[in-house]
Amino acid sequence: MVQSLKTDEILVNMGPQHPSTHGVLRCLLKTDGEWVREVWPYIGYLHRCKEKIAEKVSYIQFMPYTDRLDYLASANNNLGWAMAVERLTSIEVPERAVWLRVLAAELNRIASHLLSYGTFGMEAGAFTPFFYGFRERETIVSIFDQLCGARLTYHYARIGGVMRDLSPETAKAIRRFLDEMDRRWVEYNTLLSDNEIFVRRTANVGVIPADLAIAYGLTGPVLRGSGVAHDIRKAAPYACYPKLDFKVCVGEGLKGTVGDCWDRYWVRMLEIRESVKICRQILDGLPEGPYQAKVPRILKVLANEAYVRTEAPRGELGFYIISDGTDKPWRCRIRAPSFCNLSILNRIARNCLVADVIMILGSIDVVMGEVDR
Amino acid sequence: MPGTLTDIINYVIQTALGVVGLDYARVPEMLRIGAAMLIACGAMLGYVAVVALFFGWAERRVAGRIQARQGPNIVGPFGLLQLIADAIKILVKEDIIPQTAHRFLFRLAPILVFMGAFAPFVVLPFSETLVVSNLSLGVYYALSFAALEVVGVIMAGWASNNKWSLYGGMRLAAQMMSYEIPMGLAVLTVAVLSGHLNLRTIVLDQQGYWIFSWNVFRGFPWAFLAMFVFYLAGLAGSKRTPFDLPEAESEIVAGYHTEYSGMRFVIFYLSEYATMYVVSALTAVLFLGGWHGPIPHVLAWDGQVHWEAGPVLSALIGMVNMIGKSFFLMFVMLWFRWTYPRVRVDQIVYLCMKVLVPLGIICLMGASAWALVW
Amino acid sequence: MSNQVSAFIGYWKTAWRAVVSSTLGLGVTLKHLFSRPVTVEYPKALPEVPEGWRGWHAYESDRCTMCRLCEQVCPVQCIRLEVEGKGRERKLVRYEINYGLCLFCNLCAEVCPTACLWMTADWDLACYRRTDCTIRFHETDPNEQRQRLWPGMKELPARAPKKPREAAPAEKAQTP
Numbered sequence: 016m017v018q019s020l021k022t023d024e025i026l027v028n029m030g031p032q033h034p035s036t037h038g039v040l041r042c043l044l045k046t047d048g049e050w051v052r053e054v055w056p057y058i059g060y061l062h063r064c065k066e067k068i069a070e071k072v073s074y075i076q077f078m079p080y081t082d083r084l085d086y087l088a089s090a091n092n093n094l095g096w097a098m099a100v101e102r103l104t105s106i107e108v109p110e111r112a113v114w115l116r117v118l119a120a121e122l123n124r125i126a127s128h129l130l131s132y133g134t135f136g137m138e139a140g141a142f143t144p145f146f147y148g149f150r151e152r153e154t155i156v157s158i159f160d161q162l163c164g165a166r167l168t169y170h171y172a173r174i175g176g177v178m179r180d181l182s183p184e185t186a187k188a189i190r191r192f193l194d195e196m197d198r199r200w201v202e203y204n205t206l207l208s209d210n211e212i213f214v215r216r217t218a219n220v221g222v223i224p225a226d227l228a229i230a231y232g233l234t235g236p237v238l239r240g241s242g243v244a245h246d247i248r249k250a251a252p253y254a255c256y257p258k259l260d261f262k263v264c265v266g267e268g269l270k271g272t273v274g275d276c277w278d279r280y281w282v283r284m285l286e287i288r289e290s291v292k293i294c295r296q297i298l299d300g301l302p303e304g305p306y307q308a309k310v311p312r313i314l315k316v317l318a319n320e321a322y323v324r325t326e327a328p329r330g331e332l333g334f335y336i337i338s339d340g341t342d343k344p345w346r347c348r349i350r351a352p353s354f355c356n357l358s359i360l361n362r363i364a365r366n367c368l369v370a371d372v373i374m375i376l377g378s379i380d381v382v383m384g385e386v387d388r
Numbered sequence: 389m390p391g392t393l394t395d396i397i398n399y400v401i402q403t404a405l406g407v408v409g410l411d412y413a414r415v416p417e418m419l420r421i422g423a424a425m426l427i428a429c430g431a432m433l434g435y436v437a438v439v440a441l442f443f444g445w446a447e448r449r450v451a452g453r454i455q456a457r458q459g460p461n462i463v464g465p466f467g468l469l470q471l472i473a474d475a476i477k478i479l480v481k482e483d484i485i486p487q488t489a490h491r492f493l494f495r496l497a498p499i500l501v502f503m504g505a506f507a508p509f510v511v512l513p514f515s516e517t518l519v520v521s522n523l524s525l526g527v528y529y530a531l532s533f534a535a536l537e538v539v540g541v542i543m544a545g546w547a548s549n550n551k552w553s554l555y556g557g558m559r560l561a562a563q564m565m566s567y568e569i570p571m572g573l574a575v576l577t578v579a580v581l582s583g584h585l586n587l588r589t590i591v592l593d594q595q596g597y598w599i600f601s602w603n604v605f606r607g608f609p610w611a612f613l614a615m616f617v618f619y620l621a622g623l624a625g626s627k628r629t630p631f632d633l634p635e636a637e638s639e640i641v642a643g644y645h646t647e648y649s650g651m652r653f654v655i656f657y658l659s660e661y662a663t664m665y666v667v668s669a670l671t672a673v674l675f676l677g678g679w680h681g682p683i684p685h686v687l688a689w690d691g692q693v694h695w696e697a698g699p700v701l702s703a704l705i706g707m708v709n710m711i712g713k714s715f716f717l718m719f720v721m722l723w724f725r726w727t728y729p730r731v732r733v734d735q736i737v738y739l740c741m742k743v744l745v746p747l748g749i750i751c752l753m754g755a756s757a758w759a760l761v762w
Numbered sequence: 763m764s765n766q767v768s769a770f771i772g773y774w775k776t777a778w779r780a781v782v783s784s785t786l787g788l789g790v791t792l793k794h795l796f797s798r799p800v801t802v803e804y805p806k807a808l809p810e811v812p813e814g815w816r817g818w819h820a821y822e823s824d825r826c827t828m829c830r831l832c833e834q835v836c837p838v839q840c841i842r843l844e845v846e847g848k849g850r851e852r853k854l855v856r857y858e859i860n861y862g863l864c865l866f867c868n869l870c871a872e873v874c875p876t877a878c879l880w881m882t883a884d885w886d887l888a889c890y891r892r893t894d895c896t897i898r899f900h901e902t903d904p905n906e907q908r909q910r911l912w913p914g915m916k917e918l919p920a921r922a923p924k925k926p927r928e929a930a931p932a933e934k935a936q937t938p
């Protein structure tokens with residue numbers, strides 16, 4: 016009798032056109048009713064040959080392309096590429112430029128985490144956080160308007176410096192924004208983080224134990240959500256981070272188990288606050304001086320190789336460049352954090368509900384532009 | 389004085405025909421009742437459409453303002469005509485039926501859903517006189533028609549031949565089935581308190597000591613809790629956030645109406661608002677004193693407030709009260725929707741079976757005890 | 763037994779938390795319901811675009827030395843420059859930018875030695891056909907072309923005021 020009631024598993028395609036797969040990720044779900052037995056992510060729908068393009072354009076020309084890797088964190092990508100090229104060519108970057116780049120990167124980190132907050136709320140079914148997150152992100156984007164004249168593809172950091180100096184008005188706008196952010200942060204938590212429905216949806220869901228996270232090479236908030244205090248900004252300090260005071264936020268399992276979706280989400284929320292702190296310090300301690308070093312118009316790089324890693328909002332962003340003496344990289348390999356983070360989806364999204372898969376995917380917070388490159 | 393809406397309509401027709409010199413009384417009674425019913429239902433249908441249009445607008449407007457946006461504000465004053473513009477747009481849209489769908493069931497489903505949503509309007513009293521059909525089992529009539537909606541939604545989910553639609557349909561089935569229990573328990577609480585199942589009598593029963601004779605306060609802790617049970621269960625029944633799993637956009641695309649477009653989609657849309665209205669109106673009738681106003685409109689206070697206004701005026705005031713209460717409760721639904729995340733499919737059953745049902749039983753027992761004592 | 767007791771307490775604690783957090787959440791949205799929206803009505807109220815925005819290019823052919831640096835630096839090769847003649851007789855016959863490709867990266871403007879190419883604060887870039895994306899700066903007034911694409915489009919703002927010559931990036935370094 017019981018055997019005859021056995022139900023079949025069905026395969027469901029989630030994506031590439033699906034409201035919550037963050038762009039064009041396709042997930043194949045093996046489901047047994049509402050239960051999901053296994054998830055296979057299929058990637059490549061947004062592949063734009065970024066690494067190949069890098070071999071075809073010069074070092075300077077590749078900078079605008081890095082904007083389009085993780086398009087939610089262009090400034091961080093710019094910073095990574097600029098640092099990689101500077102390490103190859105040993106260009107000395109003026110101190111002010113370094114600080115300005117970090118300022119842009121941290122502002123962008125806030126913007127990126129805000130967007131993640133919004134979409135995560137949306138995936139949980141709450142629409143309003145999305146708009147609140149976007150409202151504050153809009154302010155950051157307007158600041159970038161003034162800083163570099165673009166809203167999404169900033170192209171702010173340049174090899175050997177930054178594009179423009181920070182004007183006093185922009186600095187004032189940033190300060191205003193940071194103050195507002197402090198206020199809004201509390202509101203966000205009242206609306207979403209502490210909401211019992213939200214907590215119930217995310218706590219104890221998609222738990223990634225610390226050892227598993229390390230084994231899968233996860234980085235960024237996904238790793239820190241599992242309680243591993245690893246942040247490139249502290250572990251291998253670069254730019255002006257050693258001079259700044261901030262702390263590495265880790266998940267503590269406040270609402271459930273360490274490493275659940277809520278922890279990953281909470282790490283992002285805490286990082287918003289840390290970034291606000293960092294931005295304040297930068298505005299206070301911004302050194303005077305030039306903002307752009309002398310860089311030859313045609314940048315020839317001797318045969319060499321360099322790997323530079325930076326902490327992008329989604330984790331360790333690495334640029335590995337092999338140069339061959341011309342003005343173009345011989346090979347460029349991009350270690351995209353989203354790509355590595357996505358690899359764990361199949362492992363943790365097993366034997367959970369369809370709704371949990373969405374939350375897990377949202378808490379990993381992938382950007383397909385970066386996964387597919 | 390005529391008793392119900394149909395009587396009023398009959399009365400109007402009779403007078404009108406009398407003016408032309410025809411004797412309406414000679415028309416067979418069945419025909420007379422049928423005609424009056426048809427007209428009354430037509431009026432209700434119009435009312436449903438207006439409510440749905442208005443709340444379609446209100447939903448966007450409220451959503452807009454809550455989300456620090458403007459909301460619709462271009463077409464007409466405050467964008468009020470936006471929905472009419474949308475309706476026209478949708479009516480001229482191509483009606484797409486997927487090739488692999490079951491064509492007959494695909495077409496039938498929205499009609500069933502709308503029937504389920506619309507049927508309860510027939511027993512909703514707007515005032516003492518304004519009720520289409522004064523059924524003696526009005527509450528249960530209203531609740532039982534929700535089952536028709538379940539059938540329609542499952543049908544829609546299955547006939548679309550889309551896996552996400554099927555998910556939506558099955559989710560709704562599970563959800564509605566389970567939430568009918570706490571809903572029934574909450575209704576029983578009221579039934580025990582007032583001793584009737586007729587909606588009109590239930591409201592008439594709540595007349596007396598201003599708002600304190602409303603069921604919420606009359607059977608204080610029990611009916612008060614029962615109201616929340618009823619409202620939450622109704623929220624789940626009308627598929628609203630936080631219980632909007634059957635159409636959970638971020639999970640299963642658009643749930644059971646993923647494949648629907650044009651007119652058929654509008655019917656689903658209309659039924660959602662109709663169901664919301666029914667739940668709000670029932671909450672108002674069962675717990676919040678129906679057409680009795682929060683402000684006693686006769687200021688003579690001798691321990692009892694009398695309805696001393698004329699029949700037309702009292703009907704109007706009653707209607708305003710009733711619609712005001714229902715609209716407020718609907719607004720709360722919108723407010724919930726734009727505030728809360730969605731619960732998960734296991735949690736929705738947990739909430740029903742482990743929270744609302746026990747609470748409903750407690751309410752019922754408490755109310756019974758009170759009924760025995762007094 | 764104690765397990766059951768703690769489960770019972772946990773049940774009520776959760777219920778209490780749920781009620782409190784839900785009510786607080788409603789408060790946040792209610793506050794917003796009665797506060798001013800932050801968005802603007804786009805066609806009526808235009809967004810404020812700061813100076814130094816990277817929008818359409820502006821180009822002054824009389825100052826152009828036809829050095830082709832902009833063409834070379836462009837990462838997507840969307841600038842097309844054709845020159846006739848040699849030496850002093852050189853004449854510009856074609857200068858077009860394909861905005862279907864342009865990244866709006868500002869590299870071309872930064873590299874121009876005479877600063878005759880710069881990016882303006884005009885962001886209204888939509889057009890109906892793909893072929894319309896190419897603006898021929900050498901031909902007529904670009905404004906005229908834009909009007910043809912989209913009647914009623916506003917004038918290029920930065921055409922009229924001449925931008926003072928700005929130093930190339932390498933020289934900028936000396937002026938803090």
Ligand code: SF4
Pocket residue numbers: 835836837838839840841859863864865866867868869870871
């Ligand atoms: S802005 Fe960049 S992409 Fe556009 S024309 Fe200039 S160099 Fe080329």
Ligand code: SF4
Pocket residue numbers: 825826827828829830831832833843873874875876877878879
């Ligand atoms: S870089 Fe400037 S001067 Fe040289 S060709 Fe281009 S627009 Fe003309």
